[in-house]
Amino acid sequence: MHASHLGVLLSGLLVSAKSASASSILFSGGTIIAFDRATNSLDVIRNGSVLVTDDRITSVFAGSIPPSSVSIPSDVEEVDITNKILTPGFIDTHRHGWQTAYKTLGSNTSLVDYFNRFGEFPTAANYPFTPEEIYYSQLAGLYEALNAGVTTTLDHAHGTFSNATSSASFQASIDSGARVFWAYAFHELENYPLSEQFAHYRSIFTEAPHLNTPTTLGIAYDGFGPNPNQEIISTIISLTHETNASVLTTHSVQGPYGITNSPEDFAAQSLFTSIPPTTPIVFSHASFLSAVGAQLLRTYNHTISITPESEMHYGHTHPTSHLILDRASIGVDTHFTFSTDILTQTRMWLQSVRRLLYAEVLNRWQVPVNNPMSANQAFLLATRNGGLSLRREDLGIIAPGAKADLVIWDGGTGPNMWGWRDPVAAVVLHGNIGDVEGVVVDGRWKKRGGKLTDERFEDVKMKFAEVARRVQDRVVEAGVGLPGEGERFVVSGLEFGNSTVVDVQVGEGDGYGGLFL
Incomplete structure (x- = not known):
């Protein structure tokens, strides 16, 4: 794979990372x-x-x-x-590593804004990454995670815009030396049909460039609900068996967003029993998870990934996830918009759960006596629970x-x-x-x-700076904006609404301003 897919494209720069080690x-x-x-x-x-x-x-x-x-x-x-x-x-159970080059472009994004400008579909359509850009963006993001003590990452790798970019993302994960559960994202793109994506996934599995490295190969897909294509899902089920996929992951953002991919969707299609028992299923976000969905997770021993800063930043929230922390772990999500480290996410989640459960007592006009969530529990979410989410008893401890x-x-x-x-x-x-x-x-x-310790650190830093500048220039010049008047959210069909904007200044203006790009 190294030579056939990437050697020419990256001019021989993809040399496996070396680091000092002892037996x-x-x-x-x-x-x-x-x-x-x-x-x-x-x-x-x-x-x-x-x-x-x-x-x-x-x-x-x-x-x-x-x-x-x-x-x-x-x-x-x-x-x-x-x-x-x-x-x-620490274990990060939800991340999109290829997006590192977008850093600071999305400081004030809503989820709608993200879907319009930075997700896999607008990127593929408006400013697709080259394989070199994907490689260095992925590698730089994993350096950042390792630097923060994140040793394991579940990467929902939807920078799969072509065979070449998919290979580049996978190779960067291998070269980082991190433990990466790299989940090849299948999605319907205009210039890269699913048939080619399935074939390329099989070729990666066959060529196995990750053999004897901490990186493993998994699958990501976001079409399990609400309107699934059964032919595609059947192929994905077959692939999980053929390749003994290390993980299957999906975005589940229910409520007004309507991106269900819910445990109920999986149960309706008998997916919990069709997927190999050795393949864990991780529902990223699981916003607006229902009681029925939670029961299904417990019955079939699958999990959710809570990404606290992401849900606060984008607005898809977590109204029920504190009720299923026994089947939860912690993730980061779109690290180009906010913190990349699991420690920060864990601390945010700990304090947000405390605030929520204190409020239940205060709203009864009572004074809380006990603290509803401990530091020990937060630590376990960031370590042990992450390993269990990936069906790995040997991780996070x-x-x-x-x-x-x-x-x-x-x-x-x-x-x-x-x-x-x-x-x-x-x-x-x-x-x-x-x-x-x-x-x-x-x-x-x-x-x-x-x-x-990577001996290529300085070279990668300089190359990534070039890559990030190129990518960011394309995004800024494209000028893609928010939806127009009268438009509706494409998945759920609901109307768009405006949030109240706070005011931090005295006198004229509210201080909101713009980005300094």
Whole structure:
């Protein structure tokens, strides 16, 4: 695949990322936020150690001296993490990595505005990316995620505008060294028919450029409801079986938006029993999820991805998702418009749930006594629950046998982390990206000493700057705007409405202004 699809297009620039690695690493002397499988709960080990062998955690123990049952290889790399916190890597269960080059163009977008200007369809029609642009946009976005301690990403990859752009996006995911569940998005595009997309997906699976890397191949599709094409869905079901797809994901934004793709749609088409039991189904957003839909998720053991900042930014909200957090994980979504890190999303969700459930008591004219959601629960959503959403018991935890996807947090250099006692609260409520000192994926260093380890970092940074400028110039020059008067939302057919605009200035004007492009 490398040579046939991308070698000429990218002038030989696609060289697999190299990073410093040892056959074994011993992290010792720090505070470990481990996971106890017996009690199904977090287990904090102070002055603890973690032994990594190749891509797995082989031992977790208290103290810096291993017990007699633990054999330390002679070539082990010893890493002192005294006064630091070691956590599992964060897991992002919804993202569109190819859009990184749009950064800051969508600061004030609504969901309607996004659909008009930045989604897969307006991009394909008005300013399609070249394979080179897709590659560097995807790679830069994954660098940004790794830098923030996000070790696993479920990428709803709808930058699939041609065989070449699809291959470029997939190859960038592989080259990043991150753990990427890359879900090839099938969509009806004018110049790239579904038959070609299906054939190309099969060719990627057959050629398997991701073999022996942390990247896996999945499927994304948004036509399961409300008006499904049964022939397309039958093909997608067949593909999940043929390729043992690592994940199937779909956008579900119900309510006035009408983009259902709901658990009820899946049940009506017997999809829960047609998809292989080894393939997890992740319903992104699941805005306006119903009680029936929630019950179906619990019955068939599938999940939703909550993207807190996205739902606040775009306005599709989450009125019921706090009721199904046992089948939920956390995602980012369109990271070009807001934060890219799971820590920020987790903190936003924690506090928004607290606010919502406090209000239920206050509206009864009572004074709340207890806090309705804990920092521990938020941490689990960002780690363990993400692994379970992907049917991976070995992701999102620190325990023997788990994948060696780890984050080292500086426990005291920055004043924000001074004085911590509870390491979970320190990370969830006081930490920030600047505290992420090291990141390991599959037992390999991806960030160390506060810096990404990829030897191509500077070259990629410069190339991405060129790519982003080209892409942004095309978007600005195209001048695509909001829907015209009298138009209706294309999916649900409902009328458009205007939100009330706040006023932050005294006197004339409200301070809204425009973008500085």
